[in-house]
Amino acid sequence: MTRKAQSESPRPQSGSILHVDMDAFFVSVEVLRRPELRGLPVAVGGTGSRGVVASASYEARAYGVHSAMPATRARRLCPDIVFLPGDHPLYQEVSGRIMGILRSFTPLVEPLSVDEAFLDVAGAHHSPVEIGHLIRKQVLDEEGIHCAVGVAAVKFLAKLGSKLAKPTPTPAGPSEGVGVFEVPVGQERAFLAPRPVTEIWGVGPATLAHLDRIGIATIGELAEFPLERLEEAIGKAHGQHLHNLANAVDPRPVIPETAAKSMSREETFARDLHTHEDLGVELVALSDSVASRLRAAGKAGKTVTVKIRFRDFRTITRSHTLASAVDSGVVLAREAKQLLKSVDVAPGVRLIGVGVSELEDSDQRQLSFEDFADSSAPSWHDVDLAIDRIRDRFGSGAIRPGGAVDTRSKGTA
Template structure:
């Protein structure tokens, strides 16, 4: 395994065989993007997310992380730990736009890029004539120069180790900002087991609190101990699939290739409410907006989905889902909202709902779409969707939105321009 010293020798007769898998991870991505348009906040503890009683931190600056603020932390707790924390609302359209530009940078190094989320991706650079560590540094320079954002890169022979490497390449949080961090961390070929052996088992993908407790009970605390443990006994403790998965990763076995396919498996949106909602009418108004957003993204990607899922989280954090499969693939906000509301009709919401989500899965290209009864007549919902998309393409996403009657679940559909009565 190597750090910054080996990285400086990359491309200069470096004798150690190197893995060809890179994991690139942006530094505090949402916050970093926000600070580009709010430079006056640099050096302050900043978080992106909901600041209300039900809000959750989506991203935190290194200054905020020094106080223990981290992603998925409730906003109330974050403020207790850092009273001076500055909260900014999220702008996911902007983050997606920046992400797409960053992914284009990555694809300029290799076509084998597998995005994991908006701020991280795997790359396979086995076809490049440049040393993988050198490529890692070049990526960091270009992302910094072109987008003004920092990132860390892990280099290894397998995905699991590359992702661990990027984590180790990141700087440490301090009240005055990020400190240290070598930027590119390489786990050399042949050094995998030695690198993994002393590390905690919690570093392995799939080891959450429950699995960690099970492993601790049988005396396993390090990856090295897990690698030497009887796989038969491990399967008895955590199950067959999980046992083999953990045993393989502990022994640096991860055959998964970098999959350059960028087609999403599903699309969804969800919203957490400042106060619990107790009626179908109130929840239905939100479902319309979520459905419109999901459908708009589907059409922009040229996709439609055959399965619709509604997610409901109650005030006590109990979470349920309801799903259905319509007669044909769906990419219309009106149709999606109608089906989502129908699913919600069977759910008792009187106790209070804190979160609602709408998702579409089993996606396929819209070129395979067949006419349904909804498409017959003039105008069809497909005509309405096309008109909406044209308006948004010309005037922006906020130019038109679902109106109050549809939101209230009246069965009619009004589309309003901002400021309309």
Template sequence: MTTRKIIHVDMDAFFASVEQRDDPSLRGKPVAVGSPSGRGVVAAASYEARKFGVRSAMPSVTALRRCPDIIFVPHRFDVYRTVSRQIREIFLSYTPLVEPLSLDEAYLDVTENLRGLPSATETASEIRARIFETTQLTASAGISYNKFLAKLASDQNKPNGQFVIPPAAGPGFVATLPVSRFHGIGPRTTEKMNRLGIHTGADLRERDLGFLQANFGKSGGWYHAISRGEDNRAVTPDRPRKSSGSETTFEHDLTTPEQVEPPMLRQADSVWDWCERTGGRGRTVTVKARYSDFRIVTRSRTLGSPVNDRETLHQVSLALVRSLYPLRLGIRLIGVTLSTFEEAEAPETLLDLL
């Protein structure tokens, strides 16, 4: 079986870097893409801001507290999409096996690259150089024999660097890392693993499959594999999208149906606009609400056939949100998601939270 050559390319602070590229006055300064309002969220932070501990998905008030001099700029998704397409074209000139994860990162299988370059390392270097030549933006890359390790490797020499994990080094590399570094293992799972005495990849590898399945269910098999540097997933171009969702956080809590329903319908409109652009159609409608005490509730309904018009999506969404009345507390966030797709194009991936 041929050993795969996988590259994970990750743009460096993509949204913020685009803003610094297009506005020279922002270069060298701490920049956050997002809104500085009380309930705004940081969509991206420049490396200058990251030095102060500012991260994406952080509340804007926290970012301002950590870095009082931070400069907030509004997002420009049309520009980010355009740049993302330029980068995608570069990828496709090396391999048809490109799996986008978001606007700013993707896996590439270059086991057989279109340019006949002798190594994945050389291929990654050339791709990064072409990205900079085309967009004036830097990218980092991880190179390895599977997707899990390639993604880990891309973080090693950020920004504007690359790192290789060859097959012989994979298990040893994983063994040295804290489990919190493994993508797919979030804070809660990390805490649970720590309580069980699992702090590093080496600790994880010491637990047998039965133990991991007993404590982590279906994910136990995945944890067992990655602790040994194993990941057999192929790079899959044009992954079918499993859902389309949109949500927003409000400046002030919504406390009445008259306040809740209009913004919820705007979220439904955003979802339907995506469906119109891509031809995606789903059967399951989900409404999500976060109360002022941060408790999250969801209501879902799966229809017998796909939602085929905006009005149906509106009607189902309204019925779902009305099942929450009377409101137990004010609502600070509302969202609508359409899933169980019958047929959909690959996503032009975007952070639906923004």
């Protein structure tokens, strides 16, 4: 067996890795609170003689301005650029909310920085590409920020995909990107082959010079180059690393920074809802979805929270902590409806959400009085497990809670 064959691993069967990256994050946050700057060349960073650009708008990028560029050079390239000082507590606050949105789709979220993260959505009811679009919509609806999503079987390709999904700066303004870019499973090497080697992690100026000397310019050429000769040119460890990536081999899993502290689901409506009855239908469906994800993750939670956003974007929450952790959609819906009763919804609700926090492993869940009330009848836990088995076999739409059946047209968050 050759060294090259040894470096390859079985190809993943599902492209379940997502890389989510905010577009010009610091600038986007600043423009939200200073909308008069929208459409102008803007940079966040230091303005002194030793200052550098931390983030640049796409209008500024059209002039060649980019992050890590000295501020003095940015001003030479774009004399009209607006420089703003950084507000990192605000960026951390917004980032925390965005990471919360990502964790509402899967507990397997690995933040890389305040504005990007990897997700593993294997086993989700929606396809990875659908989840990418849902994430983009929810981040935009809730935070007013655009993001790009790459979808692939491995981290390296997912991150490259998010880059290709982003807008392109032009003198006439940013050209909208595709938003979600998928590298299909089975086509990784064909996708990589014509791309320049500079798109591989770890290829900086020094490595690029070495590769140029041995006649390697594209990832395809790197993939086909004998591993032994590559290691002689740039070193054993680095050579193996680049060789693997060029062949789409990247076994690193998504490693959550911490265990998920909560799970939630939200719905944004195409038209405002004004009655507890209509909103109750939504709460049943959302509670069922959250409970299903809790059980899939082996979790249960004690604190139930309902989030309500009114037509004027005023947002409130109502919470209640139960005596024991639950993972039942019926119980969650009952608690959520009870919390909603205290809220005047007549002004019109554009978004409603259900969340569960204070999570613990479900095998530590204490049985409630209801579990013992009639030992001869199935418990809600038994019903939930039966529902899960049906959905696993026939799909997520095979069975729905009766209280969630509704024919209205609505948007999805």
